[in-house]
Amino acid sequence: MRKITSLMLLSLMASFTMQAQNKFSANIEFGLGIPFVELNQNNYAGYKPNFGINAGLGYQFDQASRLRGDIMAGQFNGNNAQFYFQSQSYEGSISYEYNLLHLFGPISNNFKLNGRVGIGAGIMNSYLYDINTRQRLAEVPNAAVSGDAYSVQTFVLAGLNAGIPINKKMDINIGYAHRLLWFQPWVDAYDPNSFDTYGYVTAGITFFLKSDRDPDKIEVDEKKYKALQLKADSSDAFASKLNRSTEKVARLEMSNQEKDMEVAMLRTEIDSLKANPVVVEKEVKPGKGENMVVRDNESSEGSSASSNTDLGDSRYRVIVVSSPTRAGAQRFIDRSRLEKDEMMIAYIEKLDTYRVIYKSSESIEAARKARAEARQYYKDAWIAKF
Numbered sequence: 473m474r475k476i477t478s479l480m481l482l483s484l485m486a487s488f489t490m491q492a493q494n495k496f497s498a499n500i501e502f503g504l505g506i507p508f509v510e511l512n513q514n515n516y517a518g519y520k521p522n523f524g525i526n527a528g529l530g531y532q533f534d535q536a537s538r539l540r541g542d543i544m545a546g547q548f549n550g551n552n553a554q555f556y557f558q559s560q561s562y563e564g565s566i567s568y569e570y571n572l573l574h575l576f577g578p579i580s581n582n583f584k585l586n587g588r589v590g591i592g593a594g595i596m597n598s599y600l601y602d603i604n605t606r607q608r609l610a611e612v613p614n615a616a617v618s619g620d621a622y623s624v625q626t627f628v629l630a631g632l633n634a635g636i637p638i639n640k641k642m643d644i645n646i647g648y649a650h651r652l653l654w655f656q657p658w659v660d661a662y663d664p665n666s667f668d669t670y671g672y673v674t675a676g677i678t679f680f681l682k683s684d685r686d687p688d689k690i691e692v693d694e695k696k697y698k699a700l701q702l703k704a705d706s707s708d709a710f711a712s713k714l715n716r717s718t719e720k721v722a723r724l725e726m727s728n729q730e731k732d733m734e735v736a737m738l739r740t741e742i743d744s745l746k747a748n749p750v751v752v753e754k755e756v757k758p759g760k761g762e763n764m765v766v767r768d769n770e771s772s773e774g775s776s777a778s779s780n781t782d783l784g785d786s787r788y789r790v791i792v793v794s795s796p797t798r799a800g801a802q803r804f805i806d807r808s809r810l811e812k813d814e815m816m817i818a819y820i821e822k823l824d825t826y827r828v829i830y831k832s833s834e835s836i837e838a839a840r841k842a843r844a845e846a847r848q849y850y851k852d853a854w855i856a857k858f
Contacts (some may be wrong), residue, residue, distance in 0.1 A: 501676030509660035563594025584635030595622035598661035625656035788839035
Protein backbone atom coordinates (compact mmCIF):
# COMPACT_ATOMS: atom_id res chain seq x y z
CA MET A 473 0.00 0.00 0.00
CA ARG A 474 2.83 2.38 0.82
CA LYS A 475 4.48 1.68 -2.52
CA ILE A 476 1.23 2.41 -4.37
CA THR A 477 0.74 5.64 -2.43
CA SER A 478 4.34 6.71 -3.12
CA LEU A 479 3.94 6.02 -6.83
CA MET A 480 0.72 8.04 -6.96
CA LEU A 481 2.36 10.98 -5.19
CA LEU A 482 5.34 10.85 -7.54
CA SER A 483 3.00 10.77 -10.54
CA LEU A 484 1.03 13.77 -9.27
CA MET A 485 4.23 15.71 -8.59
CA ALA A 486 5.61 14.90 -12.03
CA SER A 487 2.32 15.92 -13.66
CA PHE A 488 2.23 19.20 -11.73
CA THR A 489 5.87 19.90 -12.60
CA MET A 490 5.26 19.34 -16.32
CA GLN A 491 2.15 21.54 -16.33
CA ALA A 492 3.69 24.32 -14.22
CA GLN A 493 7.08 24.36 -15.91
CA ASN A 494 6.16 27.15 -18.31
CA LYS A 495 4.95 29.36 -15.42
CA PHE A 496 8.08 29.45 -13.27
CA SER A 497 10.66 32.24 -13.37
CA ALA A 498 13.87 33.17 -11.56
CA ASN A 499 15.37 36.57 -10.88
CA ILE A 500 18.62 38.02 -9.62
CA GLU A 501 19.00 41.72 -8.78
CA PHE A 502 21.57 44.10 -7.41
CA GLY A 503 20.34 46.98 -5.31
CA LEU A 504 21.33 50.30 -3.83
CA GLY A 505 19.87 50.74 -0.35
CA ILE A 506 18.23 53.99 0.71
CA PRO A 507 17.84 54.23 4.54
CA PHE A 508 15.34 56.76 5.90
CA VAL A 509 17.05 57.47 9.26
CA GLU A 510 18.43 60.40 11.30
CA LEU A 511 22.05 59.64 10.29
CA ASN A 512 21.43 60.20 6.61
CA GLN A 513 24.70 61.73 5.45
CA ASN A 514 27.45 59.82 3.64
CA ASN A 515 30.61 61.88 4.13
CA TYR A 516 32.38 60.19 7.01
CA ALA A 517 35.75 58.59 6.46
CA GLY A 518 35.24 54.94 5.47
CA TYR A 519 31.74 55.34 4.09
CA LYS A 520 30.64 52.32 2.01
CA PRO A 521 27.84 52.29 -0.56
CA ASN A 522 24.63 50.73 0.67
CA PHE A 523 24.72 47.72 -1.63
CA GLY A 524 22.44 44.69 -1.56
CA ILE A 525 21.94 41.53 -3.62
CA ASN A 526 18.62 39.75 -4.18
CA ALA A 527 17.64 36.38 -5.64
CA GLY A 528 14.20 34.89 -6.05
CA LEU A 529 11.72 32.59 -7.76
CA GLY A 530 8.37 33.46 -9.28
CA TYR A 531 5.20 31.71 -10.40
CA GLN A 532 3.11 33.28 -13.19
CA PHE A 533 -0.62 32.88 -12.55
CA ASP A 534 -1.62 34.56 -15.78
CA GLN A 535 -0.28 37.15 -18.17
CA ALA A 536 -0.62 39.93 -15.59
CA SER A 537 -0.11 38.25 -12.18
CA ARG A 538 3.00 36.80 -10.60
CA LEU A 539 3.80 35.54 -7.11
CA ARG A 540 7.44 35.81 -6.09
CA GLY A 541 9.61 34.81 -3.18
CA ASP A 542 12.96 36.59 -2.56
CA ILE A 543 15.92 36.55 -0.23
CA MET A 544 18.16 39.60 0.11
CA ALA A 545 21.35 40.59 1.90
CA GLY A 546 22.48 44.19 2.26
CA GLN A 547 24.33 46.75 4.32
CA PHE A 548 23.58 50.34 5.44
CA ASN A 549 25.71 53.14 6.84
CA GLY A 550 25.46 56.88 7.28
CA ASN A 551 26.41 59.73 9.55
CA ASN A 552 25.75 63.19 10.91
CA ALA A 553 28.23 65.67 12.33
CA GLN A 554 28.93 63.57 15.44
CA PHE A 555 28.11 59.94 14.77
CA TYR A 556 28.03 57.29 12.09
CA PHE A 557 26.39 53.87 11.99
CA GLN A 558 26.89 50.59 10.20
CA SER A 559 24.33 47.78 9.92
CA GLN A 560 23.79 44.46 8.14
CA SER A 561 20.45 43.04 7.05
CA TYR A 562 19.29 39.60 5.83
CA GLU A 563 15.67 39.21 4.83
CA GLY A 564 13.15 37.06 3.04
CA SER A 565 9.87 38.17 1.49
CA ILE A 566 6.80 36.96 -0.35
CA SER A 567 5.16 39.46 -2.67
CA TYR A 568 2.56 39.72 -5.40
CA GLU A 569 3.14 41.56 -8.67
CA TYR A 570 0.50 42.81 -11.07
CA ASN A 571 1.17 44.33 -14.46
CA LEU A 572 -0.64 47.67 -14.22
CA LEU A 573 -0.71 48.05 -18.00
CA HIS A 574 -3.46 45.43 -18.12
CA LEU A 575 -5.76 47.91 -16.44
CA PHE A 576 -5.77 49.84 -19.70
CA GLY A 577 -6.60 46.92 -21.99
CA PRO A 578 -4.92 43.96 -23.70
CA ILE A 579 -1.14 44.18 -24.01
CA SER A 580 0.37 43.43 -27.41
CA ASN A 581 3.95 43.10 -26.17
CA ASN A 582 5.75 41.73 -23.12
CA PHE A 583 6.65 45.05 -21.50
CA LYS A 584 5.68 45.15 -17.82
CA LEU A 585 5.01 47.86 -15.27
CA ASN A 586 4.39 45.94 -12.07
CA GLY A 587 2.93 47.10 -8.82
CA ARG A 588 4.29 45.03 -5.96
CA VAL A 589 3.05 44.37 -2.40
CA GLY A 590 4.16 41.80 0.14
CA ILE A 591 5.36 40.92 3.60
CA GLY A 592 8.73 39.78 4.90
CA ALA A 593 10.94 39.08 7.85
CA GLY A 594 14.64 39.11 8.54
CA ILE A 595 17.47 39.76 10.93
CA MET A 596 19.57 42.91 11.40
CA ASN A 597 22.34 44.27 13.59
CA SER A 598 23.44 47.92 13.88
CA TYR A 599 26.41 49.68 15.47
CA LEU A 600 26.78 53.36 16.37
CA TYR A 601 30.24 55.00 16.46
CA ASP A 602 31.73 58.36 17.42
CA ILE A 603 32.77 60.00 14.17
CA ASN A 604 35.96 61.43 15.66
CA THR A 605 37.22 58.75 18.05
CA ARG A 606 35.75 55.76 16.15
CA GLN A 607 34.64 54.42 19.50
CA ARG A 608 31.59 52.13 19.48
CA LEU A 609 28.82 53.81 21.44
CA ALA A 610 25.85 51.47 20.94
CA GLU A 611 24.80 48.22 19.31
CA VAL A 612 21.39 46.83 18.45
CA PRO A 613 20.84 44.23 19.72
CA ASN A 614 23.22 44.46 22.62
CA ALA A 615 25.00 41.11 22.62
CA ALA A 616 26.40 41.70 26.09
CA VAL A 617 22.88 42.04 27.50
CA SER A 618 20.69 39.75 25.37
CA GLY A 619 23.33 37.44 23.97
CA ASP A 620 21.86 37.86 20.48
CA ALA A 621 24.00 38.96 17.56
CA TYR A 622 20.96 39.90 15.43
CA SER A 623 17.51 41.21 16.13
CA VAL A 624 14.41 39.98 14.32
CA GLN A 625 12.59 42.41 12.09
CA THR A 626 9.33 42.14 10.17
CA PHE A 627 8.06 44.47 7.50
CA VAL A 628 5.45 45.32 4.92
CA LEU A 629 6.78 45.79 1.40
CA ALA A 630 5.44 47.92 -1.47
CA GLY A 631 6.96 49.14 -4.72
CA LEU A 632 7.07 49.38 -8.50
CA ASN A 633 9.27 47.74 -11.12
CA ALA A 634 9.51 47.71 -14.89
CA GLY A 635 10.27 44.64 -17.02
CA ILE A 636 11.92 45.30 -20.38
CA PRO A 637 11.96 42.15 -22.56
CA ILE A 638 15.23 41.09 -24.18
CA ASN A 639 13.74 37.95 -25.69
CA LYS A 640 10.88 35.56 -24.96
CA LYS A 641 12.64 34.19 -21.89
CA MET A 642 14.43 37.15 -20.36
CA ASP A 643 13.56 40.61 -19.00
CA ILE A 644 15.71 43.40 -17.62
CA ASN A 645 14.12 44.62 -14.38
CA ILE A 646 14.46 48.05 -12.81
CA GLY A 647 12.47 48.95 -9.73
CA TYR A 648 12.12 50.17 -6.20
CA ALA A 649 10.60 48.47 -3.13
CA HIS A 650 10.15 50.17 0.28
CA ARG A 651 10.00 48.43 3.69
CA LEU A 652 8.00 49.59 6.70
CA LEU A 653 9.51 47.92 9.77
CA TRP A 654 7.77 46.34 12.78
CA PHE A 655 9.41 45.55 16.13
CA GLN A 656 12.77 46.97 15.05
CA PRO A 657 12.13 50.58 14.10
CA TRP A 658 15.66 51.95 14.55
CA VAL A 659 18.04 50.89 11.79
CA ASP A 660 20.78 53.40 12.67
CA ALA A 661 21.05 52.46 16.40
CA TYR A 662 20.76 56.16 17.16
CA ASP A 663 17.29 56.86 18.56
CA PRO A 664 15.17 53.99 19.91
CA ASN A 665 12.08 56.16 19.69
CA SER A 666 12.47 56.88 15.96
CA PHE A 667 10.59 55.04 13.23
CA ASP A 668 13.21 54.12 10.61
CA THR A 669 12.45 52.65 7.18
CA TYR A 670 14.50 51.74 4.15
CA GLY A 671 14.19 50.69 0.53
CA TYR A 672 16.20 49.34 -2.38
CA VAL A 673 16.56 50.57 -5.93
CA THR A 674 17.27 47.37 -7.86
CA ALA A 675 18.34 46.37 -11.36
CA GLY A 676 18.64 42.80 -12.58
CA ILE A 677 17.39 40.03 -14.82
CA THR A 678 14.31 37.83 -14.70
CA PHE A 679 14.54 34.53 -16.54
CA PHE A 680 11.28 32.80 -17.51
CA LEU A 681 11.42 29.01 -17.68
CA LYS A 682 8.85 28.77 -20.45
CA SER A 683 9.12 26.68 -23.58
CA ASP A 684 10.64 27.94 -26.83
CA ARG A 685 7.60 26.77 -28.75
CA ASP A 686 5.69 29.37 -30.70
CA PRO A 687 2.04 29.19 -29.49
CA ASP A 688 0.88 30.13 -33.00
CA LYS A 689 2.59 27.07 -34.49
CA ILE A 690 1.87 23.40 -34.16
CA GLU A 691 4.92 21.30 -33.40
CA VAL A 692 5.09 17.59 -34.14
CA ASP A 693 7.32 15.11 -32.39
CA GLU A 694 9.72 13.84 -35.05
CA LYS A 695 9.76 10.25 -33.78
CA LYS A 696 5.97 10.10 -33.57
CA TYR A 697 5.69 11.67 -37.04
CA LYS A 698 8.03 9.06 -38.52
CA ALA A 699 6.12 6.29 -36.76
CA LEU A 700 2.82 7.61 -38.17
CA GLN A 701 4.40 7.98 -41.62
CA LEU A 702 5.59 4.36 -41.43
CA LYS A 703 2.08 3.26 -40.48
CA ALA A 704 0.66 5.28 -43.38
CA ASP A 705 3.14 3.68 -45.80
CA SER A 706 2.26 0.25 -44.42
CA SER A 707 -1.43 1.06 -44.87
CA ASP A 708 -0.81 2.13 -48.49
CA ALA A 709 1.14 -1.08 -49.15
CA PHE A 710 -1.64 -3.13 -47.55
CA ALA A 711 -4.27 -1.28 -49.60
CA SER A 712 -2.28 -1.91 -52.78
CA LYS A 713 -1.93 -5.58 -51.89
CA LEU A 714 -5.65 -5.73 -51.12
CA ASN A 715 -6.46 -4.16 -54.50
CA ARG A 716 -4.28 -6.73 -56.24
CA SER A 717 -5.99 -9.48 -54.28
CA THR A 718 -9.40 -8.05 -55.23
CA GLU A 719 -8.42 -8.03 -58.90
CA LYS A 720 -7.15 -11.60 -58.58
CA VAL A 721 -10.43 -12.66 -56.94
CA ALA A 722 -12.36 -10.95 -59.74
CA ARG A 723 -10.31 -12.82 -62.36
CA LEU A 724 -10.88 -16.09 -60.51
CA GLU A 725 -14.60 -15.36 -60.33
CA MET A 726 -14.67 -14.74 -64.09
CA SER A 727 -12.71 -17.95 -64.66
CA ASN A 728 -15.13 -19.82 -62.41
CA GLN A 729 -18.04 -18.42 -64.40
CA GLU A 730 -16.43 -19.65 -67.61
CA LYS A 731 -15.86 -23.06 -66.02
CA ASP A 732 -19.48 -23.11 -64.89
CA MET A 733 -20.56 -22.39 -68.47
CA GLU A 734 -18.35 -25.22 -69.76
CA VAL A 735 -19.76 -27.56 -67.12
CA ALA A 736 -23.29 -26.55 -68.13
CA MET A 737 -22.45 -27.31 -71.81
CA LEU A 738 -21.01 -30.68 -70.82
CA ARG A 739 -24.13 -31.47 -68.79
CA THR A 740 -26.22 -30.56 -71.84
CA GLU A 741 -24.17 -32.99 -73.94
CA ILE A 742 -24.57 -35.70 -71.30
CA ASP A 743 -28.32 -35.12 -71.18
CA SER A 744 -28.43 -35.37 -74.99
CA LEU A 745 -26.43 -38.61 -74.93
CA LYS A 746 -28.75 -40.02 -72.29
CA ALA A 747 -31.74 -39.14 -74.46
CA ASN A 748 -30.10 -40.79 -77.53
CA PRO A 749 -28.27 -43.87 -76.21
CA VAL A 750 -25.60 -45.42 -78.42
CA VAL A 751 -25.46 -49.18 -78.82
CA VAL A 752 -21.86 -50.26 -79.01
CA GLU A 753 -21.36 -53.55 -80.83
CA LYS A 754 -17.69 -53.74 -80.00
CA GLU A 755 -15.05 -51.82 -78.09
CA VAL A 756 -14.15 -48.41 -79.51
CA LYS A 757 -10.67 -47.20 -78.65
CA PRO A 758 -10.38 -43.44 -78.28
CA GLY A 759 -8.42 -41.79 -81.04
CA LYS A 760 -8.57 -44.73 -83.41
CA GLY A 761 -10.48 -43.86 -86.57
CA GLU A 762 -10.82 -47.32 -88.04
CA ASN A 763 -13.63 -48.16 -85.64
CA MET A 764 -15.47 -44.92 -86.26
CA VAL A 765 -18.25 -44.56 -88.80
CA VAL A 766 -18.56 -41.13 -90.37
CA ARG A 767 -22.00 -40.25 -91.67
CA ASP A 768 -23.84 -37.10 -92.67
CA ASN A 769 -27.61 -37.10 -92.50
CA GLU A 770 -28.10 -33.39 -92.90
CA SER A 771 -27.45 -30.83 -95.58
CA SER A 772 -24.60 -28.35 -95.29
CA GLU A 773 -25.93 -25.66 -97.60
CA GLY A 774 -24.74 -22.14 -96.75
CA SER A 775 -21.90 -23.41 -94.63
CA SER A 776 -18.28 -22.41 -95.07
CA ALA A 777 -17.25 -25.93 -93.99
CA SER A 778 -18.39 -29.22 -95.50
CA SER A 779 -19.90 -32.28 -93.84
CA ASN A 780 -18.85 -35.37 -95.71
CA THR A 781 -20.13 -38.94 -95.77
CA ASP A 782 -16.76 -40.09 -97.01
CA LEU A 783 -13.62 -38.52 -95.54
CA GLY A 784 -11.40 -40.55 -97.85
CA ASP A 785 -8.26 -42.26 -96.68
CA SER A 786 -7.39 -42.36 -93.00
CA ARG A 787 -5.55 -39.18 -92.02
CA TYR A 788 -4.56 -37.32 -88.90
CA ARG A 789 -7.44 -35.02 -87.95
CA VAL A 790 -7.20 -32.03 -85.58
CA ILE A 791 -10.51 -31.93 -83.68
CA VAL A 792 -11.43 -28.78 -81.79
CA VAL A 793 -14.87 -29.54 -80.36
CA SER A 794 -17.66 -32.13 -80.16
CA SER A 795 -21.34 -31.18 -80.31
CA PRO A 796 -24.48 -33.24 -79.73
CA THR A 797 -26.10 -31.56 -82.76
CA ARG A 798 -24.95 -30.61 -86.20
CA ALA A 799 -26.43 -27.12 -85.77
CA GLY A 800 -24.29 -26.58 -82.68
CA ALA A 801 -21.17 -27.70 -84.55
CA GLN A 802 -22.03 -25.36 -87.42
CA ARG A 803 -22.53 -22.42 -85.04
CA PHE A 804 -19.12 -23.15 -83.57
CA ILE A 805 -17.51 -22.96 -87.04
CA ASP A 806 -19.33 -19.72 -87.86
CA ARG A 807 -18.04 -18.07 -84.68
CA SER A 808 -14.55 -19.56 -84.70
CA ARG A 809 -11.49 -17.36 -85.08
CA LEU A 810 -9.56 -20.13 -86.84
CA GLU A 811 -9.23 -20.40 -90.61
CA LYS A 812 -12.34 -22.09 -91.97
CA ASP A 813 -10.98 -23.27 -95.37
CA GLU A 814 -10.36 -26.87 -94.26
CA MET A 815 -12.92 -27.13 -91.50
CA MET A 816 -15.52 -29.87 -91.73
CA ILE A 817 -18.11 -31.59 -89.59
CA ALA A 818 -17.91 -35.34 -89.04
CA TYR A 819 -20.67 -37.41 -87.45
CA ILE A 820 -19.34 -40.21 -85.27
CA GLU A 821 -22.12 -42.78 -85.22
CA LYS A 822 -20.67 -44.89 -82.44
CA LEU A 823 -20.60 -41.84 -80.14
CA ASP A 824 -23.63 -40.10 -81.65
CA THR A 825 -21.77 -36.83 -81.77
CA TYR A 826 -20.66 -34.25 -84.29
CA ARG A 827 -17.01 -33.32 -84.30
CA VAL A 828 -15.51 -30.22 -85.89
CA ILE A 829 -12.28 -30.99 -87.76
CA TYR A 830 -9.91 -28.04 -88.10
CA LYS A 831 -7.33 -29.57 -90.46
CA SER A 832 -6.35 -32.98 -91.78
CA SER A 833 -2.82 -34.05 -92.68
CA GLU A 834 -0.81 -37.05 -93.82
CA SER A 835 1.91 -36.71 -91.16
CA ILE A 836 1.75 -36.47 -87.40
CA GLU A 837 4.20 -33.54 -87.47
CA ALA A 838 1.89 -31.45 -89.66
CA ALA A 839 -1.05 -32.47 -87.43
CA ARG A 840 0.80 -31.36 -84.30
CA LYS A 841 1.57 -28.00 -85.94
CA ALA A 842 -2.11 -27.57 -86.79
CA ARG A 843 -3.06 -28.59 -83.23
CA ALA A 844 -0.70 -25.90 -81.85
CA GLU A 845 -2.49 -23.35 -84.05
CA ALA A 846 -5.88 -24.53 -82.80
CA ARG A 847 -4.79 -24.49 -79.14
CA GLN A 848 -4.14 -20.75 -79.36
CA TYR A 849 -7.91 -20.43 -79.07
CA TYR A 850 -9.10 -23.89 -77.95
CA LYS A 851 -6.78 -25.47 -75.44
CA ASP A 852 -8.59 -28.85 -75.55
CA ALA A 853 -7.94 -29.48 -79.28
CA TRP A 854 -6.67 -33.03 -79.94
CA ILE A 855 -5.52 -35.28 -82.74
CA ALA A 856 -7.31 -38.45 -83.94
CA LYS A 857 -6.58 -40.64 -86.93
CA PHE A 858 -9.50 -41.85 -89.03
